[in-house]
Amino acid sequence: MAKQDRSVLIVGASRGLGLGLARAFLARGWDVTATTRGEAPALAALSPVAPALARVDIDDDVSVARLHADLAGARFDVVFVVAGIADGAHVPLPQGDRATALKVYETNAVSPIRFAETFADRVAPGGLMVLMSSVLGSVSLNESGGWESYRASKAALNTLARSFSIRHGDAPFGTVLMHPGWVRTDMGGPEADIDVATSADGMVAVVEGQLGRRGCAYLDYRGETVAW
Numbered sequence: 393m394a395k396q397d398r399s400v401l402i403v404g405a406s407r408g409l410g411l412g413l414a415r416a417f418l419a420r421g422w423d424v425t426a427t428t429r430g431e432a433p434a435l436a437a438l439s440p441v442a443p444a445l446a447r448v449d450i451d452d453d454v455s456v457a458r459l460h461a462d463l464a465g466a467r468f469d470v471v472f473v474v475a476g477i478a479d480g481a482h483v484p485l486p487q488g489d490r491a492t493a494l495k496v497y498e499t500n501a502v503s504p505i506r507f508a509e510t511f512a513d514r515v516a517p518g519g520l521m522v523l524m525s526s527v528l529g530s531v532s533l534n535e536s537g538g539w540e541s542y543r544a545s546k547a548a549l550n551t552l553a554r555s556f557s558i559r560h561g562d563a564p565f566g567t568v569l570m571h572p573g574w575v576r577t578d579m580g581g582p583e584a585d586i587d588v589a590t591s592a593d594g595m596v597a598v599v600e601g602q603l604g605r606r607g608c609a610y611l612d613y614r615g616e617t618v619a620w
């Protein structure tokens with residue numbers, strides 16, 4: 393497959409890692425379709441090649457169904473669900489309110505998997521369904537605590553992604569759970585380890601290396617396997 397023949401749908405690209413991924417995929421010659429919930433001037437201003445733009449809120453099934461219909465003729469080598477939230481991340485679960493914890497579970501675990509299920513028929517043979525996880529979703533690596541609802545939501549995403557991969561075991565695509573590193577975004581904060589470009593460039597290289605593979609991998613932006 394020639395590089396310029398590759399296409400990616402990036403879900404949640406208004407800012408942060410999604411925006412960085414759009415820039416990085418475009419720079420490597422991919423055809424990019426990028427979604428936002430609202431206006432996204434930074435995404436629209438990407439040059440010299442602009443992404444195709446679309447709208448979706450992954451928590452809204454009607455919105456997801458509309459996007460699926462709008463992209464009826466499209467097939468993507470990669471569908472990359474980036475969208476996520478970290479509301480109430482610094483509040484221990486017992487002290488936080490139920491609604492916030494449930495919203496984090498909905499947006500970070502339920503909605504990405506429902507999106508993946510809807511768009512499984514849009515992944516080209518040899519392609520990948522990529523879901524943005526986190527090392528914080530690793531149960532075995534949780535030796536410091538903190539970020540309780542967020543951790544739980546990403547651990548749930550990991551478990552649901554494995555079930556998604558098993559459910560689609562006969563399908564001609566693989567599933568990747570991605571840890572982007574600790575990255576300086578609105579969510580990651582200014583003290584994070586790496587910048588968006590370092591993370592995004594790494595993730596694009598990892599994705600390119602995984603094309604054609606099946607099963608469910610849990611990888612970081614350097615291509616290293618993360619422990620479950």
Ligand SMILES: NC(=O)c1ccc[n+]([C@@H]2O[C@H](COP(=O)([O-])OP(=O)(O)OC[C@H]3O[C@@H](n4cnc5c(N)ncnc54)[C@H](OP(=O)(O)O)[C@@H]3O)[C@@H](O)[C@H]2O)c1
Nearest residue numbers: 404406408409429449450475476526574575577578579580
């Ligand atoms: N930054 C890190 O260090 C880090 C580390 C590990 C994992 N991650 C994961 O990486 C992903 C991106 O994080 P980030 O750091 O780039 O965060 P961010 O700067 O806060 O950006 C979050 C993105 O998700 C979108 N989004 C949120 N809820 C959505 C929904 N219901 N439907 C559609 N889009 C929605 C936002 O859109 P709006 O602009 O409309 O709000 C925004 O584009 C998340 O899944 C996060 O958990 C980040």
